[in-house]
Structure formats: C-alpha cells, structure tokens
Amino acid sequence: xxxxxxxxxxxSVATPLRCxxxxxxxxICLLVIVSVAILTGCRDxxxxxxxxxxxxxxxxxxxxxxxxxxxxLTEKANERLGIVTTAIEEQIVSKRRTLGGEAMAPLGNSxxxxxxVPGIIAQYGASPIPLPGAQVGRNxxxxxxxxxxxxERDVMTPAERVQLVSARANVVAAQQTAIGDLERSHAEVExxxxxxxxxEKLFNDGAxxxxxxxxxxxxxxxxxxxxxxxxxxxxxxxxMLQQLNPSADSSAASPLQLAxxxxxxxxxxxVRVGQTVAVGTPLFEVINLDTIWIRVPVFVDLLGTxxxxxxxxxxxxxxxxxxxxxAGTMIEAKPISAPPSADPLSSSADLYYEISxxxxxxxxxxxxxxxxxxxxxxxxxxxxxxxxxxxVYGGTWVYAVTGEREYTRRRVVVRWVDVDQAILASGPSPxxxxxxxxxxxxxGTEFGTGK
Numbered sequence: 359x360x361x362x363x364x365x366x367x368x369x370s371v372a373t374p375l376r377c378x379x380x381x382x383x384x385x386i387c388l389l390v391i392v393s394v395a396i397l398t399g400c401r402d403x404x405x406x407x408x409x410x411x412x413x414x415x416x417x418x419x420x421x422x423x424x425x426x427x428x429x430x431l432t433e434k435a436n437e438r439l440g441i442v443t444t445a446i447e448e449q450i451v452s453k454r455r456t457l458g459g460e461a462m463a464p465l466g467n468s469x470x471x472x473x474x475v476p477g478i479i480a481q482y483g484a485s486p487i488p489l490p491g492a493q494v495g496r497n498x499x500x501x502x503x504x505x506x507x508x509x510e511r512d513v514m515t516p517a518e519r520v521q522l523v524s525a526r527a528n529v530v531a532a533q534q535t536a537i538g539d540l541e542r543s544h545a546e547v548e549x550x551x552x553x554x555x556x557x558e559k560l561f562n563d564g565a566x567x568x569x570x571x572x573x574x575x576x577x578x579x580x581x582x583x584x585x586x587x588x589x590x591x592x593x594x595x596x597x598m599l600q601q602l603n604p605s606a607d608s609s610a611a612s613p614l615q616l617a618x619x620x621x622x623x624x625x626x627x628x629v630r631v632g633q634t635v636a637v638g639t640p641l642f643e644v645i646n647l648d649t650i651w652i653r654v655p656v657f658v659d660l661l662g663t664x665x666x667x668x669x670x671x672x673x674x675x676x677x678x679x680x681x682x683x684x685a686g687t688m689i690e691a692k693p694i695s696a697p698p699s700a701d702p703l704s705s706s707a708d709l710y711y712e713i714s715x716x717x718x719x720x721x722x723x724x725x726x727x728x729x730x731x732x733x734x735x736x737x738x739x740x741x742x743x744x745x746x747x748x749x750v751y752g753g754t755w756v757y758a759v760t761g762e763r764e765y766t767r768r769r770v771v772v773r774w775v776d777v778d779q780a781i782l783a784s785g786p787s788p789x790x791x792x793x794x795x796x797x798x799x800x801x802g803t804e805f806g807t808g809k
Contacts, residue, residue, distance in 0.1 A: 442795035543585035550578035622646035655706035671729035739782035
C-alpha cells in the first residue's frame with residue numbers, strides 16, 4: 359500500500375486490488391483511486407443591499423397556529439406601496455339578483471310608411487333613397503311617389519261631363535258675384551278712409567267730437583274686414599274654376615313626397631326607384647332608438663322576491679357596466695308598465711324597464727345583464743370590493759390596520775358584491791380601517807411572493 363500526502367482540503371482513498379487475470383503475471387497490482395472535492399465558501403451580500411441591516415418589511419409569525427401574521431412596513435416601503443385605507447361601515451342594503459335581459463324597441467317608436475295611392479317610386483330630387491341604417495330626421499323626404507290615374511278617371515262619362523259643366527257654371531256665377539262684392543268692399547274702404555280723415559281734421563280744429571273719430575275708425579275696420587273676406591272668396595272660386603277646366607291635363611299628377619314621420623333610423627326599405635306599387639304597399643320603416651326597453655324574463659317563483667317598483671342596474675352579460683367608455687358609472691333602468699307577457703315553455707314572466715339609449719347604442723335583440731333589486735332590507739357590514747383578497751381555497755380576507763404601518767390579515771365572509779362594494783356577513787367591527795389599495799402587495803409580502 360502506498361500512502362500519498364494530500365492537502366487538507368483533499369480526500370484520498372487507497373484500495374489494493376489483486377489482479378487475477380489468467381495468463382498474466384501473478385503479481386499484485388496496486389490501483390490508487392484519488393477523489394478530490396473542492397470546498398468553496400459563499401459570500402454574504404445582504405449587508406450590501408441593506409447597509410443598515412433594515413428590511414423593508416417584517417412578517418411576524420405568531421406562535422399560535424390559529425393566529426394570523428402581522429406585516430410591519432418601514433416608512434419608505436409604506437410610501438412606495440401607496441397604502442390607502444378605508445373604514446368598514448354598517449349600512450342598510452338590499453340584495454340584488456342578476457338576470458339576463460333583451461333590448462327591444464318601445465311600442466310606438468317604429469312606424470311603417472305605406473303607399474297612399476297606386477304609383478311609381480321615384481327619388482326625391484338628387485337624393486337617393488336612404489339605405490337601411492341611415493339616420494333620418496322628422497319630416498325628411500325619403501321617396502317620391504308619382505300617382506297612377508285609373509282609366510275611369512282619364513275618360514269621363516256623359517253624366518260626369520254634365521255635372522262638370524253645371525258645376526263650372528255655378529262657380530262662374532259665384533265668381534262674378536264675388537268680384538262685385540270685392541269691388542263694393544273696396545269702395546267702402548275708400549269711403550271710410552275719407553270719412554275718418556274728415557273727422558280727424560275737424561277734431562284737430564276743435565270743431566268736431568272725439569266720438570265722430572271713433573265711429574269713423576270702426577267703420578273703416580269693418581270695411582277692411584269685408585274687403586279681405588271678398589278677396590279670399592274670389593281667390594277660392596278662381597282656383598275651383600281652374601280645377602273644373604275640362605281642357606286641363608288631368609293625367610299629369612304631381613308626385614307625392616313621402617317623409618319620415620319620426621326622427622330615427624331607417625330600419626328597412628322595401629321598394630326601389632321605378633317600381634310600381636299598389637295602394638297600401640309598405641315602402642319603408644323608421645325606428646327611433648333614443649329610448650329603448652329591456653325585457654327581463656323572470657322565473658315565476660322568483661317574481662314575488664323582486665321589488666318591481668325600484669330601478670334596476672344595467673350591465674353586460676359579464677357583469678361590467680355599459681358601455682366601456684362609462685365604466686364605473688351606475689346606469690339605472692326604471693320600471694315601466696307594458697303589455698303583460700309570459701312564456702309557458704320556460705315558466706317565466708316578463709318585466710320591462712326603460713332606459714335612455716342616446717349614449718349606449720343598444721340594438722333591438724341585444725342581450726344585456728340586469729341587476730334586479732330584491733324585496734327587503736337589512737343592516738350589514740360594507741367594505742370596498744378592492745379590499746377583498748381571495749386565497750387558493752376561495753377564502754376571503756382583508757388587511758386590518760392594527761398599528762402604525764402595521765397590518766394584520768383578518769377573515770371575512772362575503773355575502774355578495776354590489777358594483778364596487780362588498781357586503782359582508784361577518785368581519786371586523788364597524789370603524790375598523792382596512793387596506794383598499796396595496797392589499798395584494800401585502801398578501802405577497804406575507805407569503806413571500808411579492809417583489
């Protein structure tokens with residue numbers, strides 16, 4: 359056996375082995391196997407990070423297993439995390455239930471315009487017929503309708519001709535009388551003006567009475583009124599005589615301008631330019647969506663638990679506020695009276711709510727979420743929803759302020775979450791301050807997952 363001198367940091371192992379191989383020398387072979395392990399030290403760098411040996415957070419583990427840990431932060435760490443606290447309050451709350459609803463156009467906000475007479479569709483001036491989805495104003499012309507005259511109207515019967523001639527003669531006689539009345543009224547007006555001028559002159563000279571001036575003014579007003587009535591009658595008779603002219607081309611009818619009866623969106627257009635339509639044919643439909651209804655089907659056994667007189671909150675199917683640009687706001691839909699409806703197949707009855715749709719842009723048939731208020735109120739602990747923490751087992755916690763920059767995790771039981779508030783079944787006493795901003799960072803600090 360050969361012994362080797364090794365340094366202190368080396369380990370040597372010598373093992374004699376005898377070679378028993380046949381055909382070889384029967385000597386003894388000594389095999390020395392040397393294993394070297396190098397031991398290195400680790401340099402402590404904690405003092406470089408914290409020269410004053412001060413950690414930003416200290417987690418105190420209490421000896422009792424049922425007690426929770428307390429996190430103490432330094433002033434700098436507390437400022438860096440931006441810790442914000444809010445006191446727990448006790449409020450009177452009412453529970454809500456979220457159900458699905460369907461947007462629909464209110465009754466009376468959708469109008470269909472039909473052809474009043476047979477005719478041919480034409481566009482209004484240079485404006486094409488609006489496409490579905492286009493916005494139109496009230497009394498805005500959408501299409502022109504050129505009436506079609508029936509053959510019976512084009513060719514008059516002998517009896518109709520006799521009636522036409524007789525009516526024309528009567529109108530001509532009435533027109534002559536009206537012209538005479540018009541001329542007489544004009545003369546009376548001139549005479550009344552002369553009388554008024556003479557009475558005013560005498561009164562100004564001191565030779566007349568005030569009563570004579572007043573009577574002259576009254577006579578002038580009466581004469582002017584008769585003159586205006588005679589003018590209107592003569593004009594009407596002249597127009598009537600023009601319409602009864604048998605030489606007029608009765609087949610050339612003026613187009614009818616069909617306008618939108620309400621302001622809204624063109625929902626459908628059923629005709630094209632040049633199309634011939636019969637009387638009563640639907641031409642286009644206009645719908646106003648500034649106000650929209652929400653129909654909420656409710657299981658019949660739940661109808662008695664819903665407070666139907668209070669407004670509901672409008673949300674998306676995922677629970678967010680509508681729309682995204684108004685996130686954080688509470689959009690209320692007020693209950694309305696609507697025709698009762700129900701579905702026997704789903705054992706549900708419908709509740710209706712109304713909401714302004716100017717900024718929402720909801721469309722008929724769109725599904726939304728509705729938070730319906732339930733009957734009954736009770737006192738409960740209320741805390742901001744941002745203060746609630748969830749562990750891996752679904753447990754709910756808050757961090758209560760137990761000292762200066764000292765926070766202890768406390769268990770709470772959440773009944774439900776209403777928008778940005780959490781309603782608690784149990785938790786710390788009212789007035790206890792809890793962390794609302796920075797709670798997640800404290801949770802990570804306690805369990806060693808924070809940065």
